[in-house]
Amino acid sequence: KAGVTQTPRYLIKTRGQQVTLSCSPISGHRSVSWYQQTPGQGLQFLFEYFSETQRNKGNFPGRFSGRQFSNSRSEMNVSTLELGDSALYLCASSKLGRTGELFFGEGSRLTVL
Amino acid sequence: GENVEQHPSTLSVQEGDSAVIKCTYSDSASNYFPWYKQELGKGPQLIIDIRSNVGEKKDQRIAVTLNKTAKHFSLHITETQPEDSAVYFCAEESGTYKYIFGTGTRLKVLA
Numbered sequence: 254k255a256g257v258t259q260t261p262r263y264l265i266k267t268r269g270q271q272v273t274l275s276c277s278p279i280s281g282h283r284s285v286s287w288y289q290q291t292p293g294q295g296l297q298f299l300f301e302y303f304s305e306t307q308r309n310k311g312n313f314p315g316r317f318s319g320r321q322f323s324n325s326r327s328e329m330n331v332s333t334l335e336l337g338d339s340a341l342y343l344c345a346s347s348k349l350g351r352t353g354e355l356f357f358g359e360g361s362r363l364t365v366l
Numbered sequence: 367g368e369n370v371e372q373h374p375s376t377l378s379v380q381e382g383d384s385a386v387i388k389c390t391y392s393d394s395a396s397n398y399f400p401w402y403k404q405e406l407g408k409g410p411q412l413i414i415d416i417r418s419n420v421g422e423k424k425d426q427r428i429a430v431t432l433n434k435t436a437k438h439f440s441l442h443i444t445e446t447q448p449e450d451s452a453v454y455f456c457a458e459e460s461g462t463y464k465y466i467f468g469t470g471t472r473l474k475v476l477a
Contacts, residue, residue, distance in 0.1 A: 257409070284463065286463070286464075286465075288467075293469060294469060295372075295455060295467045295468055295469040295470050296410070296455065296457075296465075296467040297467075298464050298465065298466070301463040301464060303463070308462060308463045309461065309462055309463045309464045311464070343409055343410070345409075352397070352398045352417075352459055354400070354412045354415070355400075355402075355410075355412065355465065357402075357409030357410050357411065358409050359407065359408055359409050360409055
């Protein structure tokens with residue numbers, strides 16, 4: 254059974270640019286969550302999607318957005334990149350999105366110069 | 367606000383010794399507390415979890431204890447091995463479809 258796949262794995266952008274990250278969940282999983290991981294801050298919740306609907310959103314500025322497609326694949330977008338957006342962005346899938354195991358991808362490491 | 371405090375941030379133990387990582391949460395309504403292990407270059411992986419109706423859960427060398435009154439939960443690893451070296455995160459399920467993670471503990475098992 255294939256795991257969670259995130260693309261791209263690494264990317265470098267400059268301030269002001271935008272970026273789109275992609276996540277393919279485990280087959281049969283309808284919930285996709287996104288987390289930002291930075292040193293010393295742990296994992297910060299960005300948003301969660303289930304059947305193309307955003308069910309919860311973390312405390313991030315509006316520059317961070319996401320969506321989910323009918324096949325459960327998800328994308329997140331960050332516009333007007335800032336240096337502080339440099340981080341590892343992790344996607345996690347689960348069957349229902351609550352009280353159960355999250356299956357994480359290996360992440361997309363974004364560096365903003 | 368929503369917060370999970372995790373201690374210590376780094377922990378070094380001799381192979382064969384025990385390791386304990388402690389977390390404190392703030393949301394009294396939380397009922398589910400997972401622990402994740404993250405190896406270098408990989409995403410976090412669930413190693414054990416506990417629900418609020420249980421005080422302790424054990425899986426081979428790993429155990430988790432929960433004190434809902436004090437809002438504390440802890441991870442215990444016995445007979446540590448070099449492959450236990452990783453970053454460990456505690457978390458609480460906070461509200462709907464959202465997990466609050468601790469800041470992580472880097473465990474080093476010295477051979």
